[in-house]
Amino acid sequence: xxxxxxxTENLTKVYGTTRALSRINIEVKQGEIYGLIGxxxxxxxxxxxxISGLGFPTEGAVYLFGENASTNGxxxxxxxxxxxxxxxYPDLRPYDNLKLKYIAYGMNTKEYTQSILEQVGLAGVEKKxxxxxxxxxxxxxxxxxxxxxxxDLLLLDEPINGLDPQGIIEIRDMLLKLNKExxxxxxISSHILEELSxxxxxxxxxxxxxxxxxxxxxxxxEKTKDRxxxxxxxxxxxxxxxxxxxxxxxxxxxxxNTIYVYERLEESGxxxxxxxxxxxxxxxxxxxxxxxxxxxxxxxGGRKRV
Amino acid sequence: xxxxxxxxxxKMFKSKTxxxxxxxxxxxxxxxxxxxxxxxxxxxxMAKEANFIYSVGDNTLNPSVQSPEEYYxxxxxxxxSVTVDDFIMIQYASSIMLIVMAAFIAKFVCSEWDTGFVKNxxxxxxxxxxLVVSKNIIVLLFVLIEGIISIFxxxxxxxxxxxxxxxxDFKGIIIYIGLQIxxxxxxxxxxxxxxxxxxxxxxxxxxxxxxxxxxxAMILNQLDKLINIANIEISNLSIxxxxxxxxxxxxPEIYKRVIIISxxxxxxxxxxxxxxxxxxxxx
Numbered sequence: 149x150x151x152x153x154x155x156t157e158n159l160t161k162v163y164g165t166t167r168a169l170s171r172i173n174i175e176v177k178q179g180e181i182y183g184l185i186g187x188x189x190x191x192x193x194x195x196x197x198x199i200s201g202l203g204f205p206t207e208g209a210v211y212l213f214g215e216n217a218s219t220n221g222x223x224x225x226x227x228x229x230x231x232x233x234x235x236x237y238p239d240l241r242p243y244d245n246l247k248l249k250y251i252a253y254g255m256n257t258k259e260y261t262q263s264i265l266e267q268v269g270l271a272g273v274e275k276k277x278x279x280x281x282x283x284x285x286x287x288x289x290x291x292x293x294x295x296x297x298x299x300d301l302l303l304l305d306e307p308i309n310g311l312d313p314q315g316i317i318e319i320r321d322m323l324l325k326l327n328k329e330x331x332x333x334x335x336i337s338s339h340i341l342e343e344l345s346x347x348x349x350x351x352x353x354x355x356x357x358x359x360x361x362x363x364x365x366x367x368x369x370e371k372t373k374d375r376x377x378x379x380x381x382x383x384x385x386x387x388x389x390x391x392x393x394x395x396x397x398x399x400x401x402x403x404x405n406t407i408y409v410y411e412r413l414e415e416s417g418x419x420x421x422x423x424x425x426x427x428x429x430x431x432x433x434x435x436x437x438x439x440x441x442x443x444x445x446x447x448x449g450g451r452k453r454v
Numbered sequence: 455x456x457x458x459x460x461x462x463x464x465k466m467f468k469s470k471t472x473x474x475x476x477x478x479x480x481x482x483x484x485x486x487x488x489x490x491x492x493x494x495x496x497x498x499x500m501a502k503e504a505n506f507i508y509s510v511g512d513n514t515l516n517p518s519v520q521s522p523e524e525y526y527x528x529x530x531x532x533x534x535s536v537t538v539d540d541f542i543m544i545q546y547a548s549s550i551m552l553i554v555m556a557a558f559i560a561k562f563v564c565s566e567w568d569t570g571f572v573k574n575x576x577x578x579x580x581x582x583x584x585l586v587v588s589k590n591i592i593v594l595l596f597v598l599i600e601g602i603i604s605i606f607x608x609x610x611x612x613x614x615x616x617x618x619x620x621x622x623d624f625k626g627i628i629i630y631i632g633l634q635i636x637x638x639x640x641x642x643x644x645x646x647x648x649x650x651x652x653x654x655x656x657x658x659x660x661x662x663x664x665x666x667x668x669x670x671a672m673i674l675n676q677l678d679k680l681i682n683i684a685n686i687e688i689s690n691l692s693i694x695x696x697x698x699x700x701x702x703x704x705x706p707e708i709y710k711r712v713i714i715i716s717x718x719x720x721x722x723x724x725x726x727x728x729x730x731x732x733x734x735x736x737x
Contacts, residue, residue, distance in 0.1 A: 201577050202736040224577035232737075235570030237469070244468050249574050251461040252581075293574050 152214070153178045153301055153333045154199065159208035161194050161357075168194045170357045171208070176335060176350070178300075181327055183348030184337035185444055191357040192337040193232060196303045199335070200229045212301070225253075228299030230307055234290020238279035242270055242289050245278060246296065253297045268292045269318050283310035291319065295326075302326070304336045308343060316340075320347055345440040355448040372438035376409040376416055379431040380423070383407065389426045394419060405431070458575065458584040462592045466562065472596070475558045479600060480607055482554070483545045487611030490536070494529050494615070537620045539627055539702055541608035546634045547698050549666040551600050555638060556645050556662025558596055563589055563649035564658060573736055582731045586646070586724065593642040600638075601631050626702040633709060636716035637697045641665070643723035644693070650730045668694045693719055 154176040161169040169191045176182045186192045197203035199210055201217065201224045209216055212223040236245050246261050265271050268288040273281060278289065287310050294302055304323075308316045324347055326332045338344045344351075351368060353360045363371070380386045383404055390396040390409065396419075398410040412419070413435055423430050466472050545551060566572045566585075575581050605627075609619045621627065644665070649658045664670070674689040681688065689695050696712050 197736070200573075202573060204733075204735060221579040225579055227577050229573055229577065231573060233570050235573040237465070237565065237569055237571055239470060240465075240468060244464075245571075248461050248465055248571070251464055252457050252575050252578060254457045296574075 151177055153180075153212070154335070155211040156195075156199070157209045157211065159195070159198055159210065160206050161191075161198060161203065162206045167357050169198070169205075172354075172357075172359050174352050174359060174362060176301075176333060178333055179327065179331050180333055180350050181323070181348045182333075182335045183344040183351045184335060184354065185341060185344065185351055185440075186337070186354035187448070188339075190354045192354055193305050194357075195354065196229070196231050196305050196335065196337065200224065200227050200231065200303050202229070202231065225297065226300045228294035228297065228302045229304075230290045230294040231303065231305040234286050234293065236278045236286060236289060236293070239277060241275055241277055242281070242292075243274040245289065246292060249293055249296045255297070264292050264295055267295070267322060269315075284312060284315045287311055288315070288319070291322075298330075300331075300333060302332055302334045302336075304334065306338055307336060308338060308340060316343060323347060341440040341444060351440075353444060353447055360447055368440070368443065372440065372443050373410065374413055374435055374437050376413050376419065376433065377436050378407045378409065378419075378423075378433050379405050380407070380428055381405060381431070382428050385426065386423060386428050386430075389423055389428060390419070393422055393426070455580065455584040455587060458578070458581065459588045459591050461575075462562075462588045463595075466592055466595070469562075471558060471561045475554055475561075475596075476599065476603060479551065479554045479603055482550045483541075483548075483604065483607045484611060486541065486544050486548070487607075487614045490611075491615050494533050533616045534618075536612065536615050537622045538605070538608045538612050539622045541611045542604055542627060542630065543702065545604050545608065546630075546700075549668065549694065549697070551604065552638065552641055552666040552694070552697065553663055555593070555596060555600065555642060556666060557659050559589075559593060559642060559645040559649060560655045560658035560662065562592065563646060564653055564655045567653040567736075568655070570736075576736055583728060586650075586727045586731050589646050590639075590643065590724065593646065594635075594639060597635050597638045597642065601635060604631070623702055629709075630700065630702050633700055633712045633716075634697065636720075637693055637700070637712060640716040640719035640723070641693050641697075643720045643727070647723045647727045647730065650727050650734070665694060668692075668698070671695065691715060 152175050154174070156172050156174050159169055159172040160167070172191075172195060174182075174195075184192045184195070194203065198205045199212075199217075201221075209218065211217065213226065215223055217223050237248075240248075242265065243261060246264065250257070250261065262271070262274075265274055268291050270285060270288055270292065273285060278286065281289065287307060291304070291307055294304065302323075307323075308319055311319060320343065323334055323336070327334055336344065336348065345368075348365065350362070350364045352362050378386065383401060383406075386407060387399070387401060390399060390407070394412070396409055396411055400408040400410070402408055409419070416433060416435060420430055420433050572585070575585070578584075612619050645658060645662055648661050652658060671689065671692070671694070674692055674695070677688045690711065693715065696708075696715060700708065700712060
């Protein structure tokens with residue numbers, strides 16, 4: 149178990165008659181950025197709460213740093229959390245909010261407070277009251293709070309909610325820097341799957357309280373491989389030409405107008421020429437990659453909001 | 455635990471709630487002095503019409519006072535006989551201090567949960583127990599500050615009404631305030647429990663006001679009529695009733711009862727708070 153910073157064992161949470169989590173077994177290695185994917189209500193937040201000690205599992209166990217977290221409460225001190233909304237006092241300044249957590253953690257470094265505010269791009273607004281900050285600034289402050297105590301494991305639930313594109317890039321860079329330079333392991337959930345795919349090294353897909361798949365980035369890249377997307381109005385003839393004339397069999401008909409071809413991608417020009425020669429009008433032809441969102445939808449079935 | 459207490463102290467002195475509640479308390483308890491001064495200065499005819507003519511020593515209506523001169527002489531005597539002791543007793547028995555404290559607790563405890571700040575603290579080892587202990591220490595500090603405010607406002611009130619500071623029984627004041635602090639802490643522990651149960655400022659304040667105003671006394675009095683066990687009056691077990699009936703020269707039995715009741719309630723409510731906080735899930 150030593151190599152894993154986090155391991156859950158049959159983690160189950162039942163609220164009344166609702167099974168929010170069902171026998172979840174996830175494993176997160178030290179230094180990983182673990183992306184948690186799931187629709188709203190899939191159980192991502194519940195799982196993060198169980199891990200961080202904010203909630204109690206009905207069954208199962210959480211192992212942190214190789215030890216059972218329920219028998220050693222001090223393990224949770226090595227976790228930084230930002231779950232749902234950033235927990236901030238609106239009538240206090242960002243500096244005071246940070247200082248409260250510093251005091252609770254037995255730290256008192258004014259310079260460090262300043263550096264952490266700079267780290268999340270909040271330098272200069274430390275004297276404003278939190279209630280006067282924008283949603284994005286509050287989110288950054290929430291991340292700053294999570295970083296206090298220099299955690300080994302950071303649990304971030306939708307951390308880029310409300311951030312503008314520039315803010316998203318800054319937070320992404322900051323998390324990557326933390327991960328690379330300080331070796332902080334990060335578990336991050338986000339409904340912006342493409343953003344998640346840019347930073348996560350491993351993914352856990354949760355659907356209706358169950359872990360559908362755990363997959364690392366390399367495996368995901370293999371599964372979401374490049375393809376040639378052809379759109380045409382004459383789909384049946386196009387398939388026949390591809391199979392009979394070009395000997396292409398690794399293809400998939402997506403709808404009445406779209407075909408995905410998974411082989412001979414480098415010969416897209418020849419494919420186009422052959423289709424045109426046979427009198428098939430090609431509306432578009434491009435090499436694309438299946439997105440993480442599409443992969444997620446194919447796994448969980450249905451184009452639902454994530 | 456010490457760090458959580460330090461954190462709560464920092465929050466208490468950084469947030470406006472503490473200062474606003476203290477100012478509200480000063481205004482409210484100072485209003486007693488203004489009311490008494492106004493009542494004692496009433497015009498003779500108006501006073502007679504409103505049945506405000508009182509004899510010296512007690513507050514019974516005295517129809518024997520006939521002339522304005524006699525009335526004003528009595529008024530002057532009453533004014534000069536008012537002491538700091540009287541004001542302190544009025545302040546505590548009026549429940550205003552309880553209600554202000556309930557509002558402070560509701561804001562202080564519930565804001566930790568409704569802002570979600572508690573999520574930053576819960577991962578700390580032993581934080582759930584520390585949070586309850588820390589709240590008691592903060593409230594004790596608030597009650598002590600209330601006590602000091604009460605003494606100073608009582609002195610100011612005394613000057614306002616009779617133009618001097620007159621303390622009848624200094625030792626009595628200390629004992630009285632000490633016992634009131636015990637009762638206030640018992641009430642505070644109940645308010646902390648209610649805050650943790652509902653985690654809602656409005657619910658906690660509403661319950662605090664109703665309890666502070668002794669609304670439950672009607673039920674207790676009815677229970678006293680229905681149940682008669684070994685001459686024990688249930689209403690005597692109420693924190694609020696004890697706050698109201700406590701006097702400077704109460705019987706030693708009453709002092710003893712106050713100490714036992716306040717300690718028992720304090721322990722009971724804090725144990726229940728600990729159970730609640732240890733089991734509660736943070737949303």
